[in-house]
Amino acid sequence: MRAAIVAFALLALTGPARASGFLIYDASAEALGKASAVTASTNEPAAVWFNPGALGFMKGGGASVGGNLVLATNTFQPKDGGPEAKAKPARFFLPAIFAEGAVSDRLHLGIAALTAFGLGIHWPQDWVGREATIEASVQTFGINPTAGYRLTDRIGIGAGFQAVRATVDFTNALPAIVGGTVRVGGGTWGYGGNVALLFKAIPETLQLGLTYRSRVKLKFKGRADFDPNPEFASSLPDQGGKADLTLPDIITAGVMWRPTPRLALSFDPDVALWATYDRLVLDFDTAPDKIFERRFHAALTARLGADWTSSVPGLNLRGGLIYDQNPSPKDTLAPSLPDAHRLEAAVGIGYRRGWLKADLAYLFVYFLPSESTGGTEGPIGTYRTISHLIGITVGAQFGR
Amino acid sequence: MVLASRRRLWRVLALGLSAACTPEIGTDPVPASMPFDPTAVPPRVPEPTHVLVNPTTKRLDFAIAGITVPADCAAPGPLPQAQCEFYQYLQRLDGYPTVTPARTPAPGPIDPATLTPDNVVVVDATSGQVVREVTLGFDAAAGYLTITPKTRWDVGHLYVIGVRGYARGIKTGGREIVAPVPYYLLKQDSSLTCGATAPEAIADTCPPYALLASSMAPAAARTTALQLEALRASYNQLHTTELLAMPGNIPRGELAMYWAFPTHSSPVAEVDPPTGAVPKLVDANTLSVTVNGALDPAKLVPTVAGKPGTVTLLDLTEVMAMNLAAGLPAFTASLQAPTLSLKTTAPLVPGHQYGLFLTSGITSPDGKPLVPSPVSFLLTARGALVKDGKSQVGGVSDADAVMLESGRAALRELFDNAAIQVIIGLDRAKLAYVYAFALPAGGSQ
Numbered sequence: 001m002r003a004a005i006v007a008f009a010l011l012a013l014t015g016p017a018r019a020s021g022f023l024i025y026d027a028s029a030e031a032l033g034k035a036s037a038v039t040a041s042t043n044e045p046a047a048v049w050f051n052p053g054a055l056g057f058m059k060g061g062g063a064s065v066g067g068n069l070v071l072a073t074n075t076f077q078p079k080d081g082g083p084e085a086k087a088k089p090a091r092f093f094l095p096a097i098f099a100e101g102a103v104s105d106r107l108h109l110g111i112a113a114l115t116a117f118g119l120g121i122h123w124p125q126d127w128v129g130r131e132a133t134i135e136a137s138v139q140t141f142g143i144n145p146t147a148g149y150r151l152t153d154r155i156g157i158g159a160g161f162q163a164v165r166a167t168v169d170f171t172n173a174l175p176a177i178v179g180g181t182v183r184v185g186g187g188t189w190g191y192g193g194n195v196a197l198l199f200k201a202i203p204e205t206l207q208l209g210l211t212y213r214s215r216v217k218l219k220f221k222g223r224a225d226f227d228p229n230p231e232f233a234s235s236l237p238d239q240g241g242k243a244d245l246t247l248p249d250i251i252t253a254g255v256m257w258r259p260t261p262r263l264a265l266s267f268d269p270d271v272a273l274w275a276t277y278d279r280l281v282l283d284f285d286t287a288p289d290k291i292f293e294r295r296f297h298a299a300l301t302a303r304l305g306a307d308w309t310s311s312v313p314g315l316n317l318r319g320g321l322i323y324d325q326n327p328s329p330k331d332t333l334a335p336s337l338p339d340a341h342r343l344e345a346a347v348g349i350g351y352r353r354g355w356l357k358a359d360l361a362y363l364f365v366y367f368l369p370s371e372s373t374g375g376t377e378g379p380i381g382t383y384r385t386i387s388h389l390i391g392i393t394v395g396a397q398f399g400r
Numbered sequence: 401m402v403l404a405s406r407r408r409l410w411r412v413l414a415l416g417l418s419a420a421c422t423p424e425i426g427t428d429p430v431p432a433s434m435p436f437d438p439t440a441v442p443p444r445v446p447e448p449t450h451v452l453v454n455p456t457t458k459r460l461d462f463a464i465a466g467i468t469v470p471a472d473c474a475a476p477g478p479l480p481q482a483q484c485e486f487y488q489y490l491q492r493l494d495g496y497p498t499v500t501p502a503r504t505p506a507p508g509p510i511d512p513a514t515l516t517p518d519n520v521v522v523v524d525a526t527s528g529q530v531v532r533e534v535t536l537g538f539d540a541a542a543g544y545l546t547i548t549p550k551t552r553w554d555v556g557h558l559y560v561i562g563v564r565g566y567a568r569g570i571k572t573g574g575r576e577i578v579a580p581v582p583y584y585l586l587k588q589d590s591s592l593t594c595g596a597t598a599p600e601a602i603a604d605t606c607p608p609y610a611l612l613a614s615s616m617a618p619a620a621a622r623t624t625a626l627q628l629e630a631l632r633a634s635y636n637q638l639h640t641t642e643l644l645a646m647p648g649n650i651p652r653g654e655l656a657m658y659w660a661f662p663t664h665s666s667p668v669a670e671v672d673p674p675t676g677a678v679p680k681l682v683d684a685n686t687l688s689v690t691v692n693g694a695l696d697p698a699k700l701v702p703t704v705a706g707k708p709g710t711v712t713l714l715d716l717t718e719v720m721a722m723n724l725a726a727g728l729p730a731f732t733a734s735l736q737a738p739t740l741s742l743k744t745t746a747p748l749v750p751g752h753q754y755g756l757f758l759t760s761g762i763t764s765p766d767g768k769p770l771v772p773s774p775v776s777f778l779l780t781a782r783g784a785l786v787k788d789g790k791s792q793v794g795g796v797s798d799a800d801a802v803m804l805e806s807g808r809a810a811l812r813e814l815f816d817n818a819a820i821q822v823i824i825g826l827d828r829a830k831l832a833y834v835y836a837f838a839l840p841a842g843g844s845q
Contacts (some may be wrong), residue, residue, distance in 0.1 A: 167423060177585075177607040183425060185422065186422060187422030225427070229584065231578050232581065233428070233578070234433055238428055
């Protein structure tokens with residue numbers, strides 16, 4: 001009876017959030033201002049992340065510190081016409097620190113420490129989808145030592161290793177008849193690598209970039225804290241558990257064209273191979289496994305960016321547009337991450353004086369209304385999300 | 401203001417860096433649950449229960465519990481003869497005997513400090529009063545919490561018993577005790593079948609059914625849901641939880657276990673030596689018996705030689721010596737409720753053994769026959785109460801069975817002696833009270 005009640009209770013348990021919204025690619029304010037379409041044109045310490053193939057072309061060294069303040073509002077309108085649910089407005093900060101320096105004329109080393117994946121959402125305790133999600137949080141912190149090498153005057157390559165520390169923390173309501181909630185949390189380390197290429201077809205005028213960042217397998221170990229009505233406590237004991245989650249392979253390509261000396265235009269088509277997230281298996285110590293079918297597919301992101309060097313010395317103005325595809329099928333869309341196709345618009349400003357550089361950017365993210373049709377991973381209805389990213393980066397660059 | 405802004409800034413920064421720390425997930429203490437397993441052999445459920453009253457016959461019916469009671473207890477069968485006879489006796493009643501102790505299985509020894517009248521409450525649903533004259537205990541051998549009336553239950557009453565658990569109630573080893581899952585369901589306000597009255601009509605999405613179906617086959621879950629719903633409805637009909645809330649003072653949410661049982665509506669003269677329920681020798685000529693329930697005085701007819709009545713007093717010492725004339729002392733019977741008195745013409749003889757017998761010919765004013773209490777019945781049983789030192793009757797301890805068996809064996813000679821029966825006419829099937837005692841040489845009993 002006990003194991004069966006555990007299985008029953010877990011019918012409502014959603015897995016970790018996942019999707020391109022969970023990947024926050026925009027690791028510097030300079031990049032964010034031009035929609036992070038920088039694979040072929042990065043020239044800042046954040047090149048360690050965006051394209052280490054560019055490092056070999058960079059002189060001297062630099063470092064930057066900053067991050068993104070993420071603000072988001074989520075609402076859900078049930079299909080059956082029930083009351084709209086509003087998630088608690090989300091606010092979280094994703095830091096990023098970069099450092100790089102030339103070791104020789106051709107070899108450049110760098111390191112990145114950043115939170116590239118992260119989310120948090122908090123639905124009302126009594127909302128219609130409470131058995132799917134009340135609170136969901138995924139946080140990662142990655143360290144990415146990287147080397148870049150200039151093969152020729154036109155070709156640079158780079159490679160790196162990344163170690164990712166990840167934690168998850170989810171709270172769901174248990175089925176109404178059982179009552180109460182279950183909180184599942186855990187942490188792990190995962191490892192991966194990245195390689196990159198930069199080809200300067202016409203140096204500083206037409207450049208091409210290509211990067212590959214490998215999948216990262218995260219084998220979470222944690223605990224589940226069941227807090228049902230007391231009658232079910234002996235059937236639902238707190239216990240340990242495991243779950244595997246694989247962050248996707250990410251391939252970015254980019255082209256930068258500078259039609260005039262002051263204006264750089266860039267276009268990046270990126271793809272996140274989310275097929276790594278086909279299913280999620282929650283393996284509890286005593287309870288039977290719970291399997292969530294996800295059936296994610298690869299998601300394409302198209303980025304257009306512009307960077308205009310103003311007539312004011314050191315001042316750059318930027319802008320960009322993004323189309324971001326939703327990797328989640330409608331029938332498995334869950335409220336832990338109510339993802340959607342997105343339209344995004346960015347603006348930014350950068351100023352450099354001597355060795356000091358500061359950048360500020362804003363990204364408006366409009367999630368197209370996203371239908372959930374399955375009814376098994378959450379309620380049937382339509383999610384609407386709007387988010388804002390405010391990026392700020394302060395850096396120092398020497399010898400360039 | 402600036403300070404607050406800085407704090408907020410540090411808070412969001414801390415959020416960003418907190419990935420390094422695994423969330424602290426606590427471990428909660430697990431309370432114990434009151435056992436409830438109707439499928440166990442024997443079932444571990446609260447006893448006695450109104451569930452065994454057949455709604456059609458209005459009699460106790462052990463077939464409801466899956467126990468088949470043979471019509472002929474002397475024929476070889478799965479039940480010992482005495483057990484079979486005892487079931488037959490109970491099945492003639494429309495409620496439980498008035499000396500029946502109540503009990504419910506417990507998850508462990510109950511902490512004595514928590515075994516209080518506030519936590520284990522008996523409500524007389526018929527009178528609407530809390531019954532305070534009960535003794536609470538824990539039967540360590542059986543693992544049962546016991547509730548025993550200090551004297552007896554009233555005839556024809558419905559009793560409701562509630563056990564308070566959770567934070568304010570009984571505990572075992574310091575742990576809270578909570579209701580088992582079936583009782584959690586029974587306490588629900590809404591139908592456990594979502595209104596369906598047939599198994600196939602229960603919707604797959606009906607939450608109680610879905611919960612049950614997580615631990616058993618769908619067909620069994622549907623049947624169980626219907627059974628639980630029937631039990632929930634019957635408890636509602638008896639206002640069980642309302643009575644335990646007021647006047648019982650145990651809110652429904654604190655009930656770890658509850659149940660209800662009726663006592664039979666026929667009058668009874670209990671025999672229960674531990675509680676003093678035995679005939680009293682008032683003086684050398686007068687015996688008195690306390691009766692539970694009203695009697696019709698006109699039905700008190702003393703037995704005289706060759707003419708059996710409803711009240712028989714035997715001088716067993718004389719009878720066994722086949723001195724039958726002296727074995728039937730002359731007496732008159734009278735009733736001053738609740739006491740039935742026998743006044744003999746000649747003083748009772750010190751040192752002699754006497755037997756007092758009442759038959760079902762005695763009735764209540766509305767015609768309900770006097771019924772035997774369990775001890776009286778067992779003394780008239782044809783089957784042995786003990787085999788190899790073990791009691792043959794459920795609910796009777798080995799020690800009690802041995803003691804009763806000696807009395808049964810002695811009386812058997814009386815009941816089975818055709819010569820004696822011609823004179824006194826004691827018919828086992830009609831006996832409603834049996835008690836034998838020796839009058840001490842000093843004359844007091």
